[in-house]
Amino acid sequence: MMSFSRALRTKQQNTKKDLKSFLRFVGPGLMVAVGYMDPGNWATDIEGGSRFGYTLLSVILLSNLFAMFLQHLCIKLGIATGRDLAQSCRAYYSKPVNFVLWILCEIAITACDLAEVIGSAIALNLLFGIPLTWGIAITALDVLLILMLQSKGFRTLEIIIGGLIGIILMCFGYEIILSSPDIREVVNGFVPTPELYRNPSMLYIGIGILGATVMPHNLYLHSHVVMHKPYEKTPAGKRQAIKLLTWDSNLSLVLAFVINASILIVAAANFHKNGYHNVAEIQDAYKLLTPLLGSEWASIIFGVALLASGLNSTLTGTLAGQIVMEGFMHIRLKPWLRRLITRLIAIVPAFIIAVVYGDSGTNELLILSQVILSMQLSFAVIPLVIFTSKKSIMGNFANSLGKKSIAVLVAVIILLLNVILLYQTLF
Known part of the structure; x- marks a missing residue:
């Protein structure tokens, strides 16, 4: 009996130790998951x-599996080599x-920022009645928010991001129950x-x-x-870090998957099912949710989740x-200057489109920004696959034959889909 109690206590102590070790590595996954649930x-x-x-929904599932695998490769590259993806490109x-x-990655970041600008402006318009053009201008002020939070360090950013993700999850849990x-x-x-x-x-x-x-840009x-x-910095230490950081990444991306799937499910259950097959604008979705679900809170909570999403992506x-x-x-560059340049590049086209074409134009721009992101993806994925598969770079942490095969398959699928998209767009 004594030996059983001792074994139980030892097991509990080991569990607490493992949990404590894992919690030290929690955070990077949440920061990355933000990009998987932005307004785009x-x-x-x-x-x-x-x-x-x-x-x-099958595309969301497949995309999320791709994301989990690629983010794992990013973790391996950073931990095994001590270089991030951009530094590795410069070295080799x-x-x-x-x-x-670099230029292609900057285009991708600008496209992502464009989605954040439009999404935040739409949320401000829906919740507080602020005109779209004014909402777009207000988003420039987030430079001050970024400066304040970045001075507090990575851990503060991770906690705030985790809190905002929690808000989005609760909002869509409510929407799913009603739907x-x-x-x-x-x-x-x-x-x-x-x-x-x-x-x-x-x-x-x-x-x-x-x-x-x-x-x-999430890969970088x-x-x-x-x-x-x-x-x-020992092989065993690096191996443990890769394992725990991969758990952190996968769990965070599961949250992102739940949110993305929830958005599509709410749209399918309320709009497609009731014959609204052309709801392509966030504003229309906001206005339709209350009458379709019979709750005035349905639209408000939808808007709150959108605002939380826009704020999160900004960070x-x-x-x-x-x-x-x-x-x-x-x-x-100083963070405030870097943020101001990126945001101004995104604000100018968004502002012009909002003035000339109104709501419909900004939503078309929102979807286009995501297609642009997709077309830039191969230029980040291919170097990542090459670097993590080379023993001369990764040492004993290089991809195994099986992992290398999966990496090449993912890269080929992404490249092939983008070639098809480019062909359809041009012809």
């Missing part, structure tokens, strides 16, 4: 759900190649259908969802922030921009 995801998920019902590629990769989706149809939606490849409109939205889910960001966690944008600028070109 909302536009593609809402349009996908209203037009095609639950069919594109020529200056012209680095310059092109009462057909569980059988939801489950069937996770099974891929050949129609996805045959229907150009469905493929366009599907690739938009892929671009909104697997963010190019994640490979950098993991290096700030305390871990032993990691500057950091990613600084990392790629320093990593590729060794250019260092």
Whole structure:
């Protein structure tokens, strides 16, 4: 009996020790997961759900699995080499190649920032009646918020981001309960259908969802922030760090998956089911939820979740921009200046479109930004796959044959989908 009690106490102590070790590594996954639930995801998920019902849930699932695998490779690269993806590119590629990769990554960051600008402006308009153009201008003030929070350190950012993700989850939990989706149809939606490849409109939205889910700049960001966690620089220490950081990443991306799937399910259960097959705008979704669900809170909670999403995405944008600028070109700017430049590049086109075309124009711009992100993705994925597969760079942490095969397959699928998208767009 005594030996059993002693064994039980030992097991409990080991469990507490393992949990304490894991908690030290929690955070980078949440920072990265933010990019997987930004306002750009909302536009593609809402349009996908209203037009095609639950069919594109399979794309969200596949995109999330891709994201989990690619973020794991980012963790391996950062921990095993002590370099992030941008620094690795600078170390192993020529200056012209680095310059092109940097420009492409800056385009991706600007496209992401464009989604944040529009999403936040729409949320302010829906909740407080602030005109869209004024809302877009107000988003420039987030530079002050970024400065204040970044001075507090990474841990404060991680806690705030975790809190905002919690708000979004609770909001959509409420929306899902009210929507009462057909569980059988939801489950069937996770099974891929050949129609996805045959229907150009469905493929366009599907690739938009892929671009909104697997963010190019997240690969650079994640490979950098993991290096700030305390871990032993021994092979065993690195192995443990990779394991625990991968758990952190996967659990955070499960949250992102639940949120993305919830947005599409709410759209399918309320709009597609009731014959509203052309709800492509966040504003329309906001206005329709209350009458369809019979609750005045349905629209308000939807708007609160959108605002939390926009604020969350804002927090990691500057950091990613600084990392790629320093990593590729060794250019260092003050955070406020970097944020101001990026945000102004995003604000100008958003402001012009809002003035000339109104709500519909900004929503088209929102979806286009996600397609642009998708088309930039291969230029981040391919170097990541190459670096993590080379023993000369990774040592004993290089991808195994099986992992290398999966990495190449993921890279080829992403590249192929973007070639199809480019062909359809041009011809």
